[in-house]
Amino acid sequence: MGLVRKIIRKITPYKAGKPIDETRRELGLRDIIKLASNENPLGVSPKALKAILKNSKDLNRYPDSYGYYLKKKLSRTFGVSSSNLVLGNGSDELIDVVIKTFVEEDENIITSASTFLEYAIIAGVNSRKVILAALKDFKYDLEGIRRKINKKTKLIFIANPNNPTGTYVNKRELDVFLKSIPKDVVVVLDEAYDTFIDVDDFPESLSYYKTRNVILLKTFSKAYGLAGLRIGFAIANSEFCSCMEKVRQPFNVNALAQAAALASLEDREFLRKTKKAIWAGKQYLYDSLDAIGLTYVPSVANFILVNVEKSGIKVFKKMLTRGVIVRDMQQYGLKDYIRITIGTMAENRKCINALKKVA
Numbered sequence: 303m304g305l306v307r308k309i310i311r312k313i314t315p316y317k318a319g320k321p322i323d324e325t326r327r328e329l330g331l332r333d334i335i336k337l338a339s340n341e342n343p344l345g346v347s348p349k350a351l352k353a354i355l356k357n358s359k360d361l362n363r364y365p366d367s368y369g370y371y372l373k374k375k376l377s378r379t380f381g382v383s384s385s386n387l388v389l390g391n392g393s394d395e396l397i398d399v400v401i402k403t404f405v406e407e408d409e410n411i412i413t414s415a416s417t418f419l420e421y422a423i424i425a426g427v428n429s430r431k432v433i434l435a436a437l438k439d440f441k442y443d444l445e446g447i448r449r450k451i452n453k454k455t456k457l458i459f460i461a462n463p464n465n466p467t468g469t470y471v472n473k474r475e476l477d478v479f480l481k482s483i484p485k486d487v488v489v490v491l492d493e494a495y496d497t498f499i500d501v502d503d504f505p506e507s508l509s510y511y512k513t514r515n516v517i518l519l520k521t522f523s524k525a526y527g528l529a530g531l532r533i534g535f536a537i538a539n540s541e542f543c544s545c546m547e548k549v550r551q552p553f554n555v556n557a558l559a560q561a562a563a564l565a566s567l568e569d570r571e572f573l574r575k576t577k578k579a580i581w582a583g584k585q586y587l588y589d590s591l592d593a594i595g596l597t598y599v600p601s602v603a604n605f606i607l608v609n610v611e612k613s614g615i616k617v618f619k620k621m622l623t624r625g626v627i628v629r630d631m632q633q634y635g636l637k638d639y640i641r642i643t644i645g646t647m648a649e650n651r652k653c654i655n656a657l658k659k660v661a
């Protein structure tokens with residue numbers, strides 16, 4: 303330990319959602335469902351699977367470092383140019399790339415409390431200071447963040463929608479915020495769940511990156527069902543992108559991930575089915591939670607933060623013995639809560655049945 307950098311010794315590692323296989327080994331259960339990591343319950347797009355098989359014969363070759371074909375497809379899909387895109391090994395890697403690209407040693411980063419844990423962890427690994435603004439009514443408090451900005455502030459992370467609360471900042475709030483902050487602060491809008499949005503006042507985030515210091519992060523891990531392949535992307539002005547390209551690893555996105563992501567962008571049907579399943583599942587879970595008498599935070603994403611009115615860890619452990627993996631919220635500072643990822647209807651029912659017995 304003595305040889306390890308001081309900051310590394312202090313970091314609490316990221317605790318991932320408990321894997322199905324591990325639960326099987328530890329508890330000897332057969333039927334287990336995982337509603338813990340906001341993954342796509344419908345699996346992988348059949349078109350993506352086909353692309354993976356087709357491309358696997360060339361695995362002796364390094365992947366395309368630049369991701370030419372995928373960027374071309376992304377630029378058509380999102381109406382941006384290839385020079386406005388950077389690919390990452392999941393958007394997790396891009397969080398690291400952004401911090402390394404923009405934040406000097408003595409500068410700080412602001413984000414919210416009870417948000418995606420990776421912002422603070424990756425900042426810590428990079429020896430960068432993080433300032434947290436408290437949530438307000440389970441939402442990012444943009445005014446609270448603005449008040450914390452000082453001369454040393456370089457970067458602000460906004461998860462929109464926020465994980466784990468499922469809340470969002472709307473267009474008006476974001477517009478006001480972006481106008482109110484210093485011009486030399488970079489704002490990252492992490493939109494991992496944008497596909498699930500079912501409200502009409504969500505920010506049109508693609509309108510910001512040309513005129514403001516805004517970077518969008520998006521991922522194939524959630525709605526597109528490719529969490530296991532690790533691929534995400536950033537959209538930003540081309541100067542930002544060319545600098546971020548220098549910071550990322552040259553072969554950060556593997557060949558199968560590139561091919562599968564491209565194919566999944568072409569599978570509109572899979573995306574449509576996914577959204578339909580999530581929205582129907584959300585209504586079922588709301589109704590069932592109401593019937594049980596548990597309160598929850600209304601969500602625009604594919605997960606729901608539920609107040610279990612007692613230790614979330616205890617509820618998590620009891621649900622585990624019934625073959626249902628959810629996420630306890632201790633690491634997020636929300637001790638009496640669990641987060642449930644919306645699953646297939648059969649999974650949602652199993653989850654509610656378990657919750658009825660333990661909560």
Ligand SMILES: *Cc1c(COP(=O)(O)O)cnc(C)c1O
Pocket residue numbers: 340391392393394395418461464465492494520521522523524529532533534
């Ligand atoms: C899941 C998630 C990500 C995506 O991570 P990947 O590395 O792309 O799998 C990014 N941000 C937030 C807020 C998330 O919840």
